Amino acid sequence: MVGKMEIRSLSGFLARRLMRKVAGGVEAYLAIAGAILLVVVVAMTLLSSYIAPYNPIVEVGPALRPPSSQFPMGTDHLGRDVYSRVIYGAIVALEVSGISSLLSSLIGTPFGLLSGFLGGKTDRLFSIIMDSIYAFPGLILAIAIAAMMGPGVINMSIAIAVVYIPTYFRMIRGQVLSIKEELYVDAARALGAKNSTILFRYIFANVIPSLVVVLSLNVADAILTEAGLSYLGLGIPPPTPDWGFDLSKGKSFLPGGYWWMITFPGLMIVIVVLGFSLLGEGLNQILNPRLREK
Amino acid sequence: MIIILLSIIFIVLRVMPGDPVLAMLGDKAPIQQVEAMRHQLGLDRPLHIQFLDYVSNLARGDLGNSLIWGKRPVIVEILEHFPATLELTIASMIVMLLVGVLTGAQAAYRRNSPVDYGLRIYGIVIYSLPIFWFGMILQLIFGVYLKWLPIAGRIDPFLSPHGVTSLYTIDSLIAGDLLGFVSAVQHLILPSLTLGLVLSGIFTRLTRVHMLDVLRQDFVTAARARGLKENTVLYKHALKNAFIPILTMIGLQFALLLAGAVLTESTFSWPGMGSYLVERISYRDFPAIQGAVVFFAVLVAAVSVTVDMIYAYLDPRIRY
Numbered sequence: 001m002v003g004k005m006e007i008r009s010l011s012g013f014l015a016r017r018l019m020r021k022v023a024g025g026v027e028a029y030l031a032i033a034g035a036i037l038l039v040v041v042v043a044m045t046l047l048s049s050y051i052a053p054y055n056p057i058v059e060v061g062p063a064l065r066p067p068s069s070q071f072p073m074g075t076d077h078l079g080r081d082v083y084s085r086v087i088y089g090a091i092v093a094l095e096v097s098g099i100s101s102l103l104s105s106l107i108g109t110p111f112g113l114l115s116g117f118l119g120g121k122t123d124r125l126f127s128i129i130m131d132s133i134y135a136f137p138g139l140i141l142a143i144a145i146a147a148m149m150g151p152g153v154i155n156m157s158i159a160i161a162v163v164y165i166p167t168y169f170r171m172i173r174g175q176v177l178s179i180k181e182e183l184y185v186d187a188a189r190a191l192g193a194k195n196s197t198i199l200f201r202y203i204f205a206n207v208i209p210s211l212v213v214v215l216s217l218n219v220a221d222a223i224l225t226e227a228g229l230s231y232l233g234l235g236i237p238p239p240t241p242d243w244g245f246d247l248s249k250g251k252s253f254l255p256g257g258y259w260w261m262i263t264f265p266g267l268m269i270v271i272v273v274l275g276f277s278l279l280g281e282g283l284n285q286i287l288n289p290r291l292r293e294k
Numbered sequence: 295m296i297i298i299l300l301s302i303i304f305i306v307l308r309v310m311p312g313d314p315v316l317a318m319l320g321d322k323a324p325i326q327q328v329e330a331m332r333h334q335l336g337l338d339r340p341l342h343i344q345f346l347d348y349v350s351n352l353a354r355g356d357l358g359n360s361l362i363w364g365k366r367p368v369i370v371e372i373l374e375h376f377p378a379t380l381e382l383t384i385a386s387m388i389v390m391l392l393v394g395v396l397t398g399a400q401a402a403y404r405r406n407s408p409v410d411y412g413l414r415i416y417g418i419v420i421y422s423l424p425i426f427w428f429g430m431i432l433q434l435i436f437g438v439y440l441k442w443l444p445i446a447g448r449i450d451p452f453l454s455p456h457g458v459t460s461l462y463t464i465d466s467l468i469a470g471d472l473l474g475f476v477s478a479v480q481h482l483i484l485p486s487l488t489l490g491l492v493l494s495g496i497f498t499r500l501t502r503v504h505m506l507d508v509l510r511q512d513f514v515t516a517a518r519a520r521g522l523k524e525n526t527v528l529y530k531h532a533l534k535n536a537f538i539p540i541l542t543m544i545g546l547q548f549a550l551l552l553a554g555a556v557l558t559e560s561t562f563s564w565p566g567m568g569s570y571l572v573e574r575i576s577y578r579d580f581p582a583i584q585g586a587v588v589f590f591a592v593l594v595a596a597v598s599v600t601v602d603m604i605y606a607y608l609d610p611r612i613r614y
Contacts, residue, residue, distance in 0.1 A: 132298040135546075135594055139553035140571070144587045145306050147575045162306075220422065227424050228557055232572050247427055251561065254430055255445070257438050266427030273422040281418060 031282025389490025394497020
């Protein structure tokens with residue numbers, strides 16, 4: 001019996017949507033391009049010890065050499081291999097952005113759900129606090145927190161996480177407010193479903209696609225913020241390879257025209273951020289067809 | 295909103311883990327010295343008293359005294375650095391709006407053409423650039439290789455314009471100092487291009503979406519039917535109507551502009567608020583750090599109120 005295959009999983013749903021979209025829009029290409037970039041970067045990170053030709057934190061050659069066959073991206077002011085540092089640098093960037101996005105979604109989502117679902121005074125209180133944080137320049141808040149807490153992966157992740165909690169809160173709350181009015185929620189309530197059932201099985205389940213989109217875009221932002229913090233000297237203490245910190249070192253050698261010290265770490269940031277942005281944008285168009293631009 | 299922002303800053307700076315005194319003196323500082331420092335900064339008092347103190351001092355515009363270099367009042371130091379940031383943000387905002395709105399309008403007008411796709415990709419890619427890196431690349435190209443433009447500072451060190459506004463471009467114009475004006479503008483070009491272009495991506499996308507809406511409306515068709523030139527229709531009729539939502543966005547983007555200014559200033563050694571904040575962080579000058587952050591908060595709140603007022607003026611349907 002060969003019937004129509006039902007696709008239940010999110011990935012199956014995505015794949016089906018993707019197949020349909022490839023014919024028509026650019027959105028699918030965006031998502032695919034982003035995903036490819038990310039797969040490459042993640043593979044590179046996991047295999048960094050195999051790919052990188054040198055140890056990133058020891059002197060392996062003369063200082064400040066331009067790119068050559070021996071050092072594909074040149075060497076830095078301490079004679080370390082820029083290529084190896086660029087590859088290892090992905091670890092800190094992905095760690096910090098991953099932990100911070102996870103933290104902010106874990107805090108922002110439940111508050112958003114409750115705020116939107118309960119309404120009234122609770123909602124107003126949460127909203128006003130979240131809106132205030134949201135209005136504040138994120139990087140400056142992260143700078144203040146990071147300066148207070150000191151360097152380190154976890155501290156940096158917390159500093160960045162605080163900044164992005166309102167992003168999740170606002171998005172989830174907005175979605176809950178509109179989903180709450182849907183007929184199927186009324187139907188569930190009429191059938192006697194408990195509040196908790198409605199909140200989790202009906203409302204939360206329908207928020208997940210948007211959550212995935214925001215998560216992807218948020219990781220992109222978090223990587224930029226992480227790079228900014230470490231560029232300003234609030235990141236991981238040296239000699240751990242870190243793109244933002246390497247850029248700040250490269251800056252002092254910029255007037256001498258040592259372009260390779262800044263070009264490559266920066267390009268890596270752009271590639272990873274672009275990967276997450278494209279993935280997020282593409283998913284957004286695919287998952288929320290109602291939002292699709294005319 | 296401002297009260298809540300100030301409370302959040304207070305919580306971040308005083309209640310969250312991390313001891314400013316230990317950070318200032320180092321972990322191995324003798325206990326007496328640490329206690330004395332705590333007492334001097336008033337950190338040994340109960341939290342609610344500290345909070346009341348903090349708010350009442352703020353209301354009087356007193357941000358405390360800096361811990362280094364003559365221990366001057368923080369507010370004085372901030373006001374010295376603020377004009378530089380103001381000049382940079384205004385110039386960047388002009389770049390951001392010009393580039394963003396024009397590219398967005400073009401993308402909407404040529405919807406689904408290669409130009410549209412190109413500009414949409416521009417919108418995403420430019421926003422993915424780390425501001426400081428983009429700035430360094432511009433420095434490398436226009437400053438180091440082509441030697442067209444200076445890569446650091448606000449003005450030639452041999453010129454030091456004095457004037458009412460402390461915005462070097464305007465001061466030198468008022469004083470009729472052509473040399474100073476040219477130098478100030480030259481120094482301003484790269485930093486404002488850096489910040490303005492990176493943030494223009496958002497406006498490209500935003501303008502495109504709103505223009506698409508507006509271009510489908512009847513009054514646009516009517517304007518075309520009357521035989522008006524396409525450019526008149528696009529820029530005078532359509533863009534004007536798409537501009538109101540864009541304006542609200544400017545208010546929100548101001549926060550991003552300030553955050554970006556911190557990175558831009560640090561890259562271009564621009565002596566503004568961002569450089570001040572970063573410099574004081576490296577000296578662990580906590581009253582100064584707190585003062586700068588509070589100042590940013592007040593600034594953001596002030597701009598958001600101003601934008602609301604302009605918005606109400608432009609759109610008569612809105613009343614507060």
